[in-house]
Amino acid sequence: MRKNSISFLKIKVYRRKFLGTTIAILLLCTICFIGVTTFFTNIWAGQQRQEAQDAFSVIERKIGTIKDQLNEYIEGCYASRTMMQDAMALFAAGSEEEYLEKRLANSRSTSAQISYMPGDMKKLFINNRTQIRGATFISESGIKAVWQDRVSGDMHVTFDLDREESALGIPGFGDMILASYEIRDPDSIGRQLGRLTFWVDRDDLFRGVNPSGAWAVMQEGKPLHTDYTMEKEWNWIRAAENLEESQGAFFGSGYDRIFYTVFPSSQYNFSYICVINSKMLWRLNRSALIGISFVLIILAGGAVLVSFVGIRNDARFLSYIMQMLGAMENGDFSVAKNLEIHTEHKNEYGRIAIALKDVSQKLEGYIRTEYVMKLKQQEAAMRALKHQINPHFLYNTLESIRSKALVCGDEETAEAITQLGSLYRKIVHCPDVITMKEEKELLELYLRLMSLRFAGNFVYQLELEKDLEGVRTPGFWLQPLAENFFSHGFDRNNEFNLLILEIRSEGGGVRALMTDNGLGIAREQLEAIRKHMHEGSDDPDADIGLRNVYMRLQYFYGEDFTMEIGNNPEGGARISVYIPTQAGKEETDVHVVDCG
Structure with missing residues (x-):
């Protein structure tokens, strides 16, 4: 049956195969993940380079636009006579008063309106395309700075700067030189007036340039x-x-x-x-990596699942074979009979399992036939032995001995002989299948004799539920269980040796529990007894009583029958027998007289 199949992880060869396959799949997926990640990383790096190129183009365009505007402005200054006169005055002046004097001199020397270069520069400061924030005039007379007040919008000129970088302290002046021009006298091109430098604000210039990285x-x-x-x-x-x-x-x-x-x-x-x-x-690109990982995980899971299903199907048939071989080794052929082998998944292992199942069923039939035949032979021999002995001769002899014991006043001996005679009559006339009540009475006759034998230090207690008295059972199987107590657990030095039998209903059957307060069974000996009871033994000294009882009851009740032997936690041994009330076969060819 499917519920009895062994997990393939418990089979070493398949466990290794599955673990090896899983590791190989995970390793392959890891390599694929590294390769795919490297591939996409290079693609993303290329995209980042494109972003950087676009940002570089923006910067170049901005600077180019500003410089084009400045070049036009400088050319316009050279084209204006009055503008160049004011520029010469600004370059030559060492202070604001000197600059005003030179401007006044320019005004007297011409009838045209003079120009004011710092004021004319205002169009560069307010033009969003140029983004000029300041200008410095450097000449032999000193360094001057032209700047715009951001609040009022007025243009100002600052004189007497000790160095060009001092202009950076002026609010809103700018912090980066964008362009610098050598200004020459238009009347004498070889004469240099000074250097005009334009400043911009870095943040304004590079605003909007924000590539990744x-x-x-x-x-x-x-x-x-x-x-x-x-x-x-x-x-x-x-x-x-x-x-x-x-x-x-x-x-x-x-x-x-x-x-x-x-x-x-x-x-x-x-x-x-x-x-x-x-x-x-x-x-x-976290989302893309998560998507790649998810796809690889699905592929790995699918590959592992396919491997799992394939290995599980192979291992299922192998587990069937192992179960059948193990059960057949223990003489239990019911496992093979109840196994459901699904032929739609059949492979080489499946054909072997089906063939082994057929062999098991045929072998079970052969063994059952041989076993029943041997039991019939033993039964015939026993019946022949019964007929060879004249029962009346034994009865009369025992009665004569009992009468002499009574004459001599030995009532205890007389009682023992009476019990022995009753037991012998029960055995001789006992049918193959009896009721549970009759089986209990047979055991009680035997225990009465043992009570007479060990008078004073042995007691027993037998309990049978009223509803179970009519249950049919093979005859004479409780006595061999009791004999084990006198063979292994009875202690002559103990003042109180107790044997208890309880027969009660349990589930869908009957539970017979025999316990004692004896010496118990050593662990090594207990394992040997269990093995011999279930599997048999070639040891001639092995106790065959429990083995015979187990074989007879198993044959009579079938696979639902169980028989267990062990020790009580509080001391002594116990034998537990479970027999189904519905599964028993009213067989009449079971060998019943076997005391072990």
Whole structure:
């Protein structure tokens, strides 16, 4: 039956095969996961490089647009005579008073309206396309800064700066030089007036440039602008700057791969560097990795399930074979009879199992035939022996001995002879199948004799439920169980040797429980007795009483019958017999006279 099939994990060869297959599948899926992850990581790195290229293009376009506007402005200044006069005055002035004096001189020397270059620059400051935040005029007379007040919108000129970077302290001046121009005298091109430098705010210039990973704009080894969150990302940027290839990957700490891209500007003096590590790429594409993992897990689970089903089907038939062989070794052929082998899944193992089942059934029939024939031969021999002895001769002899014992006043001996005669009559006239009440009375006759033999230190107690008195059972099987007590458990030095028999209803059958308070059975001896009772033994000294009782009752009651022997926790031995009331066969050819 299916419920009796052995799990294939208990079979060593299939357990190893399943574990090996599972490990191989998991290893293959792990390799596939690593390969697929590496493949997609390179694709995601390529996408990140494309983002970096787009960001670089945005920066170049912004800078190009601003420089184009500044070039137009400078050209416009050269084209305006009055604007260049004011620029020359601003470059030459060392203070604000000197600048005003030079402007006044320019006003007297011409009838045209003079220009104010700081005011004219306002159009660069308010133009969102140029994003100019300040300008510095550097000449031999000093450094001047032109800037716009963000609150009022007015243009201001600051004189007497000790160095150009001092202008960075002016609020809203800007923090990055975008373009610088050498300004010359338009009347004498060889005469240099000074240098005009335009400043922008880094944050304004690079706003909207936000690719994945860390990035930096480098100029001659110095960062113009950077965007990174960890110090190690800055180290990656510096490492990428020193590499010969413009893009690629290198290993960071451990097995972390760093993907980098370097874009040197072909028009302006700066390089855009972007780096990102594999862990960041995995976090950004977490959903894709989860999807890949889920698909691989499903594939691995499906492969393991297919392997499990295939191995389980093979192991099921092998377990059938093992069960049948084990049961046949113990002489139990009911297991093979009740096994349900599904032929739709039949393979080589299945054909072997079916053939073995057929052999088991045929062998059971042969053994049963041989066993019944042997029992009939033994029964015939016993009946012949019964007829050879003249019962009346024995009865008369025992009666004569009893009469002499009474004449001599030995009532105890007379009682013993009476009990022996009654027992002998029961045995001679006992049919093959009797009631449970009659079987109990046979045992009681035997125990009365043992009470006379061991007077004073042996007592017994027999209990039989009223409803079970008519249950049919093979005759003369309780006495061999009681004899085991006198053979193994009776202690002559004990003042109180007790034997108890309880026969009660249990489930759908009858439970006969025989217990004593004797010496019990040693563990090694108990195992040997159990083995001999169920399997038989070639030992000539082995006790055959329990074996014969077991074989007779099993043959009579079938597979639902059980017989167990063991020790009581509180001391002594016990024998438990369960017999089904519905399964017994009213056989008349069972060998009943076997005292062991």
